[in-house]
Amino acid sequence: MGTIKDNIAHLQAAISETAERVGRNANDVTLLVVTKNRTIEQIQQLLECGEFLLGENRVQEAKPKIPLLPTTLHWHMVGHLQRNKVKDALQLFEIIQSVDSSRLAHEIQKIAEATDRSVEVLVQVNVASEETKFGIPAEETRAFVKELAALPRLRVKGLMTIAPLTEDPEEVRPHFRRLRQIFDTLAAAQIPGVEMRYLSMGMTNDYRVAIEEGANLLRIGSAVFD
Numbered sequence: 005m006g007t008i009k010d011n012i013a014h015l016q017a018a019i020s021e022t023a024e025r026v027g028r029n030a031n032d033v034t035l036l037v038v039t040k041n042r043t044i045e046q047i048q049q050l051l052e053c054g055e056f057l058l059g060e061n062r063v064q065e066a067k068p069k070i071p072l073l074p075t076t077l078h079w080h081m082v083g084h085l086q087r088n089k090v091k092d093a094l095q096l097f098e099i100i101q102s103v104d105s106s107r108l109a110h111e112i113q114k115i116a117e118a119t120d121r122s123v124e125v126l127v128q129v130n131v132a133s134e135e136t137k138f139g140i141p142a143e144e145t146r147a148f149v150k151e152l153a154a155l156p157r158l159r160v161k162g163l164m165t166i167a168p169l170t171e172d173p174e175e176v177r178p179h180f181r182r183l184r185q186i187f188d189t190l191a192a193a194q195i196p197g198v199e200m201r202y203l204s205m206g207m208t209n210d211y212r213v214a215i216e217e218g219a220n221l222l223r224i225g226s227a228v229f230d
C-alpha cells in the first residue's frame with residue numbers, strides 16, 4: 005500500500021533490475037497499466053507520474069471512462085471481447101490484445117471493413133489449457149495466426165496470455181517459456197502480414213518471471229494502484 009507515485013517508482017526499478025539481471029535492456033520491456041475498477045482520479049494521478057500504455061478489460065466500463073481522459077492516451081483491450089461489443093471496442097482501443105476465437109476475428113474484420121480501417125490485434129493463447137480461461141490452445145496458435153493473416157483488416161502484432169493464478173510464480177515459468185517459444189517460431193516463420201512485436205505476459209504476481217522469460221509488454225494493475 006503506497007501512493008501511486010511510489011508504486012510506479014518501485015515497479016519501474018524492479019522491472020529494470022529484473023531485465024538487467026537476465027541480460028535484457030530495460031527499455032525493451034513496456035509497462036501497460038491496467039485501470040479496470042480504478043477511478044478517473046486514480047488514473048489522473050497515474051498520468052502525473054509519466055506516460056504509460058493503458059488497458060481495460062470490459063467495454064462496458066471503458067466506454068464511459070475513456071472519453072473523460074485525454075485523447076492522446078493509448079488504450080489496449082485486454083479482456084474477453086463479446087462480438088456485440090466489437091463496434092464500441094474499435095472506437096475505444098488501439099489494440100485488441102484478446103482475440104481468442106475465429107468468430108471474434110471475423111467480426112472485427114467485418115466492422116473494420118465497414119468503417120474502412122485496420123486493427124492491430126494480439127492472439128490470446130490459453131497456454132496452460134485452463135478450462136476457465138479464454139484463449140487459443142497453444143498447439144493451435146500457428147494455424148490461428150495464419151487464419152488471421154488472411155483477414156485483410158487485421159494486423160497481427162503478437163501474442164498474449166494470462167497465466168494461472170498461483171501462490172508461487174515459479175509455477176507459471178513453463179507456460180511463459182512455452183509462449184516465448186511459440187512467439188519465436190512464428191517470428192522466424194515470417195508469415196506475410198504478421199509481425200511478432202508484442203509478447204504480452206506478466207501481471208502483478210508474476211511479472212518478474214515473465215520478464216525473465218522474454219515478455220516485452222507487462223499488464224499490471226494492483227502493483228500500481230494498491
Ligand SMILES: *Cc1c(COP(=O)(O)O)cnc(C)c1O
Nearest residue numbers: 038061082207208223224225226
Ligand atoms: C486485471 C488484469 C491485469 C492486471 O492484473 P494485476 O494482477 O492487478 O496486475 C492484467 N491482465 C488482464 C487481462 C487483466 O484483466
